[in-house]
């Protein structure tokens with residue numbers, strides 16, 4: 029299933045279950061995505077089964093795509109994903125992680 033298809037499925041769920049569904053709800057959805065990241069981290073730290081960790085990570089995807097549906101409705105997330113992947117692939121080795129090469133101060 030592609031991201032755009034997932035957005036449509038998530039919208040169906042949101043409408044059917046009466047969840048927040050207005051642009052002013054975007055900050056809440058992004059906060060919920062953070063909460064789900066915390067749940068994924070907690071599950072991993074507790075040594076829970078991979079299925080549990082995966083479920084929490086899918087919850088993150090749900091909220092991120094749901095937020096994108098309201099925050100940038102004219103944007104195709106599949107195209108954006110491909111474009112961003114190409115951009116990141118064109119960057120140098122370990123880009124953005126220059127701190128790993130820093131020498132310790134004497």
Ligand SMILES: [Mg+2]
Nearest residue numbers: 064067084087
């Ligand atoms: Mg969860």
